[in-house]
Amino acid sequence: MKILASSLQTLITVYSSNEKILMLIILVCVCVLTVFLYYFLRKISRFSQKLDEEKERNKKRKKENSALKRAVKTRTDNLEKALQKAEEANHLKSLFLANMSHEIRTPLNSIIGFSELIIDNQFDQQSKETFSKQIEHNSQHLLSLIDQIFHLSIIETGRIYINLQEVDVTNLFKKMENKTIALINHSQKEIEFKVKTKPEYVLYSDKTKLKLILENLLNNAIKFTESGSIELSCSRFNDTYLFQIKDTGCGIREDEYDIIFDPFAQGLETLKKIKGGSGLGLANVKNYVILLGGKVWCEKNEPVGSIFSFTLPIPSAACKSASKNRQYSLFKN
Numbered sequence: 001m002k003i004l005a006s007s008l009q010t011l012i013t014v015y016s017s018n019e020k021i022l023m024l025i026i027l028v029c030v031c032v033l034t035v036f037l038y039y040f041l042r043k044i045s046r047f048s049q050k051l052d053e054e055k056e057r058n059k060k061r062k063k064e065n066s067a068l069k070r071a072v073k074t075r076t077d078n079l080e081k082a083l084q085k086a087e088e089a090n091h092l093k094s095l096f097l098a099n100m101s102h103e104i105r106t107p108l109n110s111i112i113g114f115s116e117l118i119i120d121n122q123f124d125q126q127s128k129e130t131f132s133k134q135i136e137h138n139s140q141h142l143l144s145l146i147d148q149i150f151h152l153s154i155i156e157t158g159r160i161y162i163n164l165q166e167v168d169v170t171n172l173f174k175k176m177e178n179k180t181i182a183l184i185n186h187s188q189k190e191i192e193f194k195v196k197t198k199p200e201y202v203l204y205s206d207k208t209k210l211k212l213i214l215e216n217l218l219n220n221a222i223k224f225t226e227s228g229s230i231e232l233s234c235s236r237f238n239d240t241y242l243f244q245i246k247d248t249g250c251g252i253r254e255d256e257y258d259i260i261f262d263p264f265a266q267g268l269e270t271l272k273k274i275k276g277g278s279g280l281g282l283a284n285v286k287n288y289v290i291l292l293g294g295k296v297w298c299e300k301n302e303p304v305g306s307i308f309s310f311t312l313p314i315p316s317a318a319c320k321s322a323s324k325n326r327q328y329s330l331f332k333n
Helices: 002-118 125-157 169-187 207-223 269-275 281-291 317-323
Strands: 160-163 165-168 190-196 202-205 227-237 240-247 296-300 306-313 327-330
Touching: 002 125, 125 281, 160 207, 165 169, 165 207, 169 190, 169 207, 169 227, 202 207, 207 227, 207 240, 207 281, 207 306, 281 296, 281 306
Parallel strands: 190 227
Antiparallel strands: 160 327, 165 202, 227 240, 240 306, 296 306
């Protein structure tokens, strides 16, 4: 019995020792597995983080590529538009030179022709007076063409001066009325000329350039109006003066409103062939109006004709005081 008990006790001791070893082995395995899982999960986390970062970089690159494509497309479109405008400008200048050759040679030929006739003794005094008037008329026309070219060249070089002074609109309109009526009478057209303004309107601007603007617009109105009326008006809205020239002429198509103020452009080409003209008058009008701080536009006059309008700002008292008796020169960079 003692031997059996001793053997059993030994077996229990051995089993207990093996169990401890087994538990220790299990514990070591769990620790190793935990460490492995920790490093494995950490690797997965880093990989996932790098994957997310790569995705973000890809998104950023896609956005940058899209922005670059849009910028390239915009730049390409702008270059194409600029090229198209340059080609149009070149074409218009070619047309302008061809037209100006005709416009200048026509009055010159008339002057030369009538000058030869006026010294011919076979014509009486009355005929010679008629020839003299034709020479004067063609000389004025030629001078007008040269003036238009001169004004455009000054504007394009940027060397142009603004002489600010008080301008009595009523007095200015009276002078414009006398000159316009004389031109209408000379054209032998049945046109009624109207003037609308108020005595208290006094503008602070460049009188010479304002006069050139009105002369160009009124000359165009006479040129394209065979009969009816032409109205010159001035009105005030808050801090702006609005000038308008309304006529009952042939009118201008809406698709030409944006091009008639461009240099060398001649809207209504078929009529220009009949009426003539350099195509510079309205370009000079636009440049001078912008130079004086305003804007100009054209619209339809109901039921027929056109309305040319432009605005000029009313400067403050402080601006008048600071600008009095001074000249301003604009230079292009």
